[in-house]
Amino acid sequence: MMLRTKRNKLKLGLLEIFAIAVGALYIYPVFLMFNNSLKTFREVIVDVIALPSRLAIENFSTVVKRMNYGKLFMNNLIITFVGIVGIVFFSAITAYILDRTRNRYTKFVQFLIITPMLIPFQTFMITLLKTMNTFRLSGSLLGLGVQYWGFGIPMATFIYTNFMKTIPREIDESAMIDGATTFQTFMRVIFPMLKPITVTVIVLDVMWIWNDFLLPLLMVNSSEKTKTLVLAAYTFVGQYNTQWHFAMTAMVLAVVPSIIFFILLQKHIVKGVVAGAVKG
Amino acid sequence: MKINTKTRTKFETVLFTLPAVILVSMMIYIPFVSSGYYSLTKWNGISKKATFVGLSNFKTILFESPQFLKVLLFTSKYTAWFMVLSNVLALALAILLVQRLKLANFLRGLFFVPYIMSMTIVGFIWKFIFSEGFARLFQMTQWEFFRWSWLGDSKIAFYSVVLVGVWQQLGFYIVLYIAGLQSIPPDVLEAATVDGAGGWKRFFQITLPLLGPSITICLFMSLTNALKVFDIVLALTQGGPGGSTYTATLDIYREAFQNNNYGLGSAKALVFFLVVLLLTQLVLWFSRKREVEI
Numbered sequence: 001m002m003l004r005t006k007r008n009k010l011k012l013g014l015l016e017i018f019a020i021a022v023g024a025l026y027i028y029p030v031f032l033m034f035n036n037s038l039k040t041f042r043e044v045i046v047d048v049i050a051l052p053s054r055l056a057i058e059n060f061s062t063v064v065k066r067m068n069y070g071k072l073f074m075n076n077l078i079i080t081f082v083g084i085v086g087i088v089f090f091s092a093i094t095a096y097i098l099d100r101t102r103n104r105y106t107k108f109v110q111f112l113i114i115t116p117m118l119i120p121f122q123t124f125m126i127t128l129l130k131t132m133n134t135f136r137l138s139g140s141l142l143g144l145g146v147q148y149w150g151f152g153i154p155m156a157t158f159i160y161t162n163f164m165k166t167i168p169r170e171i172d173e174s175a176m177i178d179g180a181t182t183f184q185t186f187m188r189v190i191f192p193m194l195k196p197i198t199v200t201v202i203v204l205d206v207m208w209i210w211n212d213f214l215l216p217l218l219m220v221n222s223s224e225k226t227k228t229l230v231l232a233a234y235t236f237v238g239q240y241n242t243q244w245h246f247a248m249t250a251m252v253l254a255v256v257p258s259i260i261f262f263i264l265l266q267k268h269i270v271k272g273v274v275a276g277a278v279k280g
Numbered sequence: 281m282k283i284n285t286k287t288r289t290k291f292e293t294v295l296f297t298l299p300a301v302i303l304v305s306m307m308i309y310i311p312f313v314s315s316g317y318y319s320l321t322k323w324n325g326i327s328k329k330a331t332f333v334g335l336s337n338f339k340t341i342l343f344e345s346p347q348f349l350k351v352l353l354f355t356s357k358y359t360a361w362f363m364v365l366s367n368v369l370a371l372a373l374a375i376l377l378v379q380r381l382k383l384a385n386f387l388r389g390l391f392f393v394p395y396i397m398s399m400t401i402v403g404f405i406w407k408f409i410f411s412e413g414f415a416r417l418f419q420m421t422q423w424e425f426f427r428w429s430w431l432g433d434s435k436i437a438f439y440s441v442v443l444v445g446v447w448q449q450l451g452f453y454i455v456l457y458i459a460g461l462q463s464i465p466p467d468v469l470e471a472a473t474v475d476g477a478g479g480w481k482r483f484f485q486i487t488l489p490l491l492g493p494s495i496t497i498c499l500f501m502s503l504t505n506a507l508k509v510f511d512i513v514l515a516l517t518q519g520g521p522g523g524s525t526y527t528a529t530l531d532i533y534r535e536a537f538q539n540n541n542y543g544l545g546s547a548k549a550l551v552f553f554l555v556v557l558l559l560t561q562l563v564l565w566f567s568r569k570r571e572v573e574i
Contacts, residue, residue, distance in 0.1 A: 012379065016382060016383065019381055019384075022376075023383075023390045026391060026447075026450075027390050029394075029406065029447070032405070032408075032413060033405050048416050049417070093297075094296065094299075097293055097296045097297050098297065101289070101293050105293065109301060112301060113301065118557070120508050120529075120552075120553065121508075122510065123532075123552055123553035124308065126315060126536040127311040127318055127546065131306070131310050131311045131314065149303045150304050150308060154308075157300060182292045186296075211397070213399065213400050230398045233398075233400070234400050234515070244408060247404070248408070251404055251405065254398060254401050258396045258398070259393065259397075261396070262392070262396045263389075269396070270388075273456075274456060277452075277497055
């Protein structure tokens with residue numbers, strides 16, 4: 001028996017070493033990006049693998065200035081914030097009504113809102129630009145944020161509708177008896193109870209909107225003022241494709257917010273991703 | 281009074297669902313339907329009027345120019361490789377990461393990192409590795425493998441694109457498989473061990489069948505994600521070398537926004553939509569059938 005546990009321990013130890021080796025190899029490309037963002041131009045050219053002899057922090061101040069990083073960060077923040085607020089509000093209230101009122105109208109609405117989950121964005125992106133020009137939603141940060149409402153509502157409504165089923169009707173009935181209107185009941189009673197699933201929706205949509213590339217490329221790429229972080233990094237790396245130290249710094253600056261977001265909210269993100277996929 | 285409340289409820293039902301309906305229609309249905317109309321026209325995107333040409337765009341795509349069919353074939357090949365590799369590797373790593381390892385939690389986080397990064401940046405990182413990184417590794421090791429033209433040779437470039445695509449998304453499927461593995465009741469596995477089932481037997485006869493729902497989800501997600509691949513290819517190869525890594529979405533984008541053939545582009549988009557619909561339904565039907573058999 002003793003021998004057996006000893007052998008198991010050894011096996012587990014070897015497995016641990018193997019797992020660490022695979023993990024290190026897997027993450028090495030990300031490490032390489034950070035590594036080279038901290039080197040001088042000469043050091044990158046001589047040896048991309050070696051560690052920097054001294055940390056070339058000045059790369060960061062240079063790139064932050066050349067990219068206008070502060071402005072880009074704000075742009076991303078505005079787009080993501082506007083997008084999330086609308087998606088959460090409209091999806092939650094729609095899901096509330098769809099779950100509580102069951103008739104032909106709501107069934108049709110549910111079908112109408114959820115079906116687009118099956119339509120890939122790329123199949124209508126060409127005419128989307130024309131449509132958004134007509135509605136005057138292209139070319140501005142606010143407009144782009146509003147566009148995300150339409151694209152985010154199907155999945156969010158679907159997730160919310162599934163969760164609504166778990167909230168007993170007695171809760172809204174008692175609120176109504178106390179004289180609250182439908183809207184008040186939703187805002188004061190139901191919405192707070194949706195919190196765990198709201199976190200899921202927020203996490204999924206932040207990851208999507210913050211890193212989205214194609215929609216911003218179509219809608220806000222023409223002006224420096226409205227570019228997003230990823231768009232600017234894309235252009236920047238294209239321009240500095242021989243000055244890899246600056247290119248790497250720009251890439252690090254583009255992904256660092258996501259990595260911090262992930263480290264801070266790891267548990268919620270993993271849970272949200274599972275919930276989103278299982279329910280989607 | 282009673283009628284009053286009823287009318288009011290009806291009014292509220294419409295009022296509170298209307299914003300969502302309008303928004304989804306504006307961003308999705310209107311462009312989608314007008315895409316159907318423009319697929320029947322010749323339109324450069326600038327002039328006010330599009331010329332109606334009937335089904336001639338579809339004739340071009342399907343019979344006259346094999347280019348889009350080639351692109352669809354590439355996308356399907358990419359999708360097949362992506363689905364197999366990401367599911368097999370993710371399941372293997374998920375099994376490794378549910379063992380009682382001291383660093384299990386840390387490693388789970390580690391594998392997820394590429395997934396939260398922008399795909400464009402991921403494409404650039406690998407472009408750097410394939411060119412500068414591999415050149416240096418060749419100097420150090422003299423392994424021929426590092427001297428291959430990973431992005432310059434059309435045959436190898438295909439596998440490079442697959443590799444990067446899988447690398448970026450693997451963490452997502454690992455997380456889903458871990459969730460699936462953790463929902464398998466441990467006593468079922470213990471009972472099998474007591475009955476004398478070895479590791480492989482336990483895996484194929486108990487773990488895998490019980491993972492059915494997770495496998496379905498992962499297959500479906502990997503299918504739709506692979507079919508839509510765009511950013512990574514744009515950053516990594518821009519469709520090259522010699523147009524050998526053009527994906528369907530990249531080709532639709534180029535046809536409309538670079539060649540200014542909005543009509544032809546819309547027609548391609550519609551064909552692509554039908555292909556996606558067909559393949560997703562096929563996979564769903566197949567996995568449902570398999571799950572029932574179990």
